[in-house]
Amino acid sequence: xxxxxxxxxTIIVIVLLxxxxxxxxxxxxxxxxxxxxxxxxxxKVDAATQTRVEEALKAAGLTPDLVTLDAGSLRAxxxxxxxxxxxxxxxxxxxxxxxSDPPYTVALxxxxxxxxxxxxxxxxPMYLGLDLRGGVDFLLQVDMKGAIDKKAESFASxxxxxxxxxxxxxxxxxxxxxxxxxxxxxxxxxxxxxRLIVDQFPDLSTTDTQDGTNWRLTATIKPEAARxxxxxxLKQNITTLHNRINELGVAEPVIxxxxxxxxxVQLPGVQDTAKAKEILGRTAxxxxxxxxxxxxxxxxxxxxxxxxxxSEKFLDRGGRPVIVKKQVLVTGENLTDAQPGFxxxxxxxxxxxxxxxxxxxxxxxxxxENYKKRMAMLIFExxxxxxxxxxxxxxxxxxxxxxxxxxxxxxxxxxxLLLRAGSLAAPMEIIQERTIGPTLGADNIEKGFKSxxxxxxxxxxxxCAYYALFGLFSSIALAVNLMLLxxxxxxxxxxxxxxxxxxxALAIGVAIDSNVLINERVREELRNGASPQxxxxxxxxxxxxxxxxxxxxxxxxxxxxxxxGSGPVRGFxxxxxxxxxxxxxxxxxFSRGLxxxxxxxxxxxxxxxIGTVWRPKTDGTAVVDTK
Amino acid sequence: xxxxxxxxxxxxxxxxxxxxxxxxxxxxxxxFFLFHRGLHLSVEFTGGTVMEVAYEQSADxxxxxxxxxxxxxxxxxxxxxxTSRDVQIRLPTQKGMSSDQQSAQVMQAxxxxxxxxxxxxxxxxxxxxxxxxxxxxxxxxxxxxxxxxIYLAFRFEWKFALSTVLANLHxxxxxxxxxxxxxxxxxxAVLAAVLAVLGYxxxxxxxxxxxxxxxxxxxxxxxTTEVIDNAITSTISRTIITHGSTQLVVLSMFFFGGPTLHxxxxxxxxGICFGIYSSCFVAAAIAMWLGVKxxxxxxxxxxxxxxxxxxxxPNAGAVV
Numbered sequence: 001x002x003x004x005x006x007x008x009x010t011i012i013v014i015v016l017l018x019x020x021x022x023x024x025x026x027x028x029x030x031x032x033x034x035x036x037x038x039x040x041x042x043x044k045v046d047a048a049t050q051t052r053v054e055e056a057l058k059a060a061g062l063t064p065d066l067v068t069l070d071a072g073s074l075r076a077x078x079x080x081x082x083x084x085x086x087x088x089x090x091x092x093x094x095x096x097x098x099x100s101d102p103p104y105t106v107a108l109x110x111x112x113x114x115x116x117x118x119x120x121x122x123x124x125p126m127y128l129g130l131d132l133r134g135g136v137d138f139l140l141q142v143d144m145k146g147a148i149d150k151k152a153e154s155f156a157s158x159x160x161x162x163x164x165x166x167x168x169x170x171x172x173x174x175x176x177x178x179x180x181x182x183x184x185x186x187x188x189x190x191x192x193x194x195r196l197i198v199d200q201f202p203d204l205s206t207t208d209t210q211d212g213t214n215w216r217l218t219a220t221i222k223p224e225a226a227r228x229x230x231x232x233x234l235k236q237n238i239t240t241l242h243n244r245i246n247e248l249g250v251a252e253p254v255i256x257x258x259x260x261x262x263x264x265v266q267l268p269g270v271q272d273t274a275k276a277k278e279i280l281g282r283t284a285x286x287x288x289x290x291x292x293x294x295x296x297x298x299x300x301x302x303x304x305x306x307x308x309x310x311s312e313k314f315l316d317r318g319g320r321p322v323i324v325k326k327q328v329l330v331t332g333e334n335l336t337d338a339q340p341g342f343x344x345x346x347x348x349x350x351x352x353x354x355x356x357x358x359x360x361x362x363x364x365x366x367x368x369e370n371y372k373k374r375m376a377m378l379i380f381e382x383x384x385x386x387x388x389x390x391x392x393x394x395x396x397x398x399x400x401x402x403x404x405x406x407x408x409x410x411x412x413x414x415x416x417l418l419l420r421a422g423s424l425a426a427p428m429e430i431i432q433e434r435t436i437g438p439t440l441g442a443d444n445i446e447k448g449f450k451s452x453x454x455x456x457x458x459x460x461x462x463x464c465a466y467y468a469l470f471g472l473f474s475s476i477a478l479a480v481n482l483m484l485l486x487x488x489x490x491x492x493x494x495x496x497x498x499x500x501x502x503x504x505a506l507a508i509g510v511a512i513d514s515n516v517l518i519n520e521r522v523r524e525e526l527r528n529g530a531s532p533q534x535x536x537x538x539x540x541x542x543x544x545x546x547x548x549x550x551x552x553x554x555x556x557x558x559x560x561x562x563x564x565g566s567g568p569v570r571g572f573x574x575x576x577x578x579x580x581x582x583x584x585x586x587x588x589x590f591s592r593g594l595x596x597x598x599x600x601x602x603x604x605x606x607x608x609x610i611g612t613v614w615r616p617k618t619d620g621t622a623v624v625d626t627k
Numbered sequence: 628x629x630x631x632x633x634x635x636x637x638x639x640x641x642x643x644x645x646x647x648x649x650x651x652x653x654x655x656x657x658x659f660f661l662f663h664r665g666l667h668l669s670v671e672f673t674g675g676t677v678m679e680v681a682y683e684q685s686a687d688x689x690x691x692x693x694x695x696x697x698x699x700x701x702x703x704x705x706x707x708x709x710t711s712r713d714v715q716i717r718l719p720t721q722k723g724m725s726s727d728q729q730s731a732q733v734m735q736a737x738x739x740x741x742x743x744x745x746x747x748x749x750x751x752x753x754x755x756x757x758x759x760x761x762x763x764x765x766x767x768x769x770x771x772x773x774x775x776x777i778y779l780a781f782r783f784e785w786k787f788a789l790s791t792v793l794a795n796l797h798x799x800x801x802x803x804x805x806x807x808x809x810x811x812x813x814x815x816a817v818l819a820a821v822l823a824v825l826g827y828x829x830x831x832x833x834x835x836x837x838x839x840x841x842x843x844x845x846x847x848x849x850x851t852t853e854v855i856d857n858a859i860t861s862t863i864s865r866t867i868i869t870h871g872s873t874q875l876v877v878l879s880m881f882f883f884g885g886p887t888l889h890x891x892x893x894x895x896x897x898g899i900c901f902g903i904y905s906s907c908f909v910a911a912a913i914a915m916w917l918g919v920k921x922x923x924x925x926x927x928x929x930x931x932x933x934x935x936x937x938x939x940x941p942n943a944g945a946v947v
Contacts, residue, residue: 141753273749431753431756435748439747447884451876455878458879505877505884506823506876506895509872509876512872512873516869557775564767566760567671568816569816576823613629614629
């Protein structure tokens with residue numbers, strides 16, 4: 001009765017193997033590495049960059065252990081810190097010719113020392129939280145009211161233009177908070193206006209009132225539109241933050257949405273809060289200007305002749321010079337959206353731009369006067385301008401127009417992103433910040449690790465002393481639980497924080513609960529005179545319901561913490577919940593497997609090594625059975 | 628090894644009244660301190676700046692406090708953090724001054740007293756975060772209580788659910804009472820510990836009630852009080868061993884975990900000790916006062932066979 005079928009053992013072996021593989025990278029520690037990432041939104045790190053880096057290193061006589069390329073960053077691992085520092089300088093010289101305008105960020109980082117075959121299995125070590133590795137942590141609040149106010153303002157100006165275009169006379173448009181109020185002189189124009197709004201502004205809902213001789217229309221942004229707007233604003237702010245933080249040369253920044261209107265920014269390894277704040281708060285601006293197509297301008301563009309008066313020279317993304325007039329037509333403020341798409345006629349990738357009413361009017365005027373001339377779109381970051389694109393005007397432009405021709409799909413989506421990144425969608429402020437020094441981080445790891453280790457050892461000693469062989473089985477199950485917990489956290493690439501380590505320690509305590517339940521029950525069955533095999537069977541069977549009940553109640557608390565907790569509490573809750581689930585496998589299924597493997601084959605089992613089974617006798621004397 | 632050599636059933640319920648009065652008194656005392664003294668909330672809740680500063684030699688707290696007070700902070704807390712060389716300074720938010728300026732000013736003042744002072748960490752929290760944490764904490768507590776009530780009412784019966792939750796809330800209030808009385812810092816980690824304890828110590832009540840149900844089914848002639856006494860007696864060794872082994876890990880955190888885990892472990896320790904007490908003495912007693920009967924737990928026609936009722940009984944609970 002205490003035998004597992006082969007498939008159950010197979011499951012155990014597979015789970016153990018997978019767990020071991022994924023838990024393994026955590027034990028190799030970290031090696032010094034050099035990380036290359038794009039410092040500008042217009043530069044990409046790809047295979048070509050890898051070749052350049054490898055060649056540069058080879059020329060300098062440095063051989064990295066491992067070079068990896070993943071989502072936008074290239075990492076080269078070295079054996080010693082000396083090599084790492086040398087390599088950083090070599091790569092820096094090769095990739096960044098001009099230090100005042102770096103296209104790439106070359107940063108020092110730590111990379112897991114785990115062998116290549118583990119990395120190729122996507123087995124990575126757990127990601128350490130800031131409290132364990134040191135760094136800066138910001139919580140930014142996005143001013144959603146500001147975003148909606150801004151949108152209402154742009155609706156107000158759009159309405160003004162539309163009414164003028166459609167010759168609805170005598171209207172007054174004003175923004176009042178997040179609503180737009182329009183007054184009319186007669187009912188007929190109000191009706192026309194209402195129809196117009198329904199037709200052209202699907203995001204607005206209207207109510208009208210009449211007082212005296214005035215007809216008043218109040219347009220409000222629909223709740224679902226407002227929600228979409230907030231969502232878009234948050235996403236765009238996150239994108240912009242990404243681009244800015246890339247410049248900071250942080251190896252692995254974390255930028256995440258938290259709740260509806262907050263963004264968490266974590267910059268591991270950064271100690272200079274002031275600089276980080278300055279970069280987070282910086283704005284990139286977008287400008288549209290005409291290209292100088294006078295004879296002098298062309299000469300300057302083609303042969304490097306002096307730039308004519310009233311124009312400036314900028315480089316485009318390919319490094320070619322473009323001579324642009326100094327007069328700014330439109331800035332990023334007037335650009336409401338930019339989206340990549342496909343031109344239906346030519347089937348070529350394009351970018352659709354949407355301007356607000358003012359921008360649209362300027363575009364129309366400019367395009368009429370400058371038909372077939374080129375207009376440049378420039379992005380300014382850190383006071384340095386760069387030409388994103390300089391297409392020629394092929395028709396009359398308005399609120400909406402497109403940039404197309406000679407772009408790949410990826411280029412189109414890049415361009416749209418860059419145009420959108422021109423300004424933050426909604427203002428942000430820092431509401432919480434935390435700096436953890438690197439020594440404090442290392443301290444925390446050591447302390448956390450010690451508390452888990454000593455706690456584990458103490459329980460193991462106690463279990464083996466109290467429950468003998470069954471205690472040893474329980475201890476092995478506990479070790480398996482810990483391994484699975486680490487493996488799952490590594491698989492999920494969850495961030496391990498100090499409260500997470502505390503949850504790991506607590507998970508040991510909670511997991512052993514199940515084994516105590518089982519062992520006590522087995523003892524009790526033996527005490528009541530059951531045969532060893534029957535006692536094992538009944539013990540496991542009957543304890544299961546209780547284990548399930550108690551784990552479910554603990555899990556309820558864990559989920560509540562996960563749902564309502566933030567920051568450190570969340571880190572605790574994730575590990576706590578996973579620990580409960582893994583403990584069900586290790587403490588019940590796995591430990592039973594061990595017991596079955598050891599005792600299951602023995603048909604004439606006389607005794608079980610589970611410590612003292614003490615029987616009270618009816619007459620009050622006791623019999624102690626120590627086998 | 629066997630710690631529990633109990634010859635006969637211990638009549639716990641005979642002392643139920645006394646035990647309940649003790650519980651009630653502790654509970655009332657905890658509430659009194661909670662309202663009278665209030666919790667010493669960490670900066671995560673109140674907003675403000677916390678700086679951790681390290682010195683090469685043991686730091687003179689008095690001098691540090693004097694230096695910071697001179698800068699015009701009326702209520703500044705300076706305390707050792709972990710070792711005698713590390714100092715934690717807590718500053719209220721000050722209008723018209725950014726946190727950077729604040730910390731730079733403090734560091735300058737500290738360095739002028741002892742140049743070996745180095746800033747190890749800083750944490751700045753805006754006031755809007757704190758309010759939200761408090762409301763989220765209360766929501767989480769409510770969700771745990773309601774979730775556990777529903778689960779237990781479904782698995783057992785409402786009287787058990789109610790008494791379990793009451794007993795465990797009593798633990799929570801007592802933990803909070805301790806924190807209020809000693810003015811220990813109540814941080815987010817402590818909040819997590821409190822909620823974890825709530826989920827964890829419900830286990831004990833579950834185990835006991837499982838056994839109560841089993842006993843009702845098995846010993847048909849016993850009175851309710853006898854059934855409860857027997858259930859507590861036969862599970863007490865397990866209760867103490869599991870809690871004891873969990874406590875081993877918690878103690879390890881308490882001694883080796885450093886200052887961050889200090890209060891976390893402390894909250895767990897109080898929670899575990901009172902968890903044993905309340906699940907043995909409080910929960911069952913409340914259930915008894917609420918009038919738990921055999922019929923509440925064993926539904927349907929009575930089972931003929933003594934002992935095990937067979938696998939097809941839908942009410943067959945777990946036994947330990």
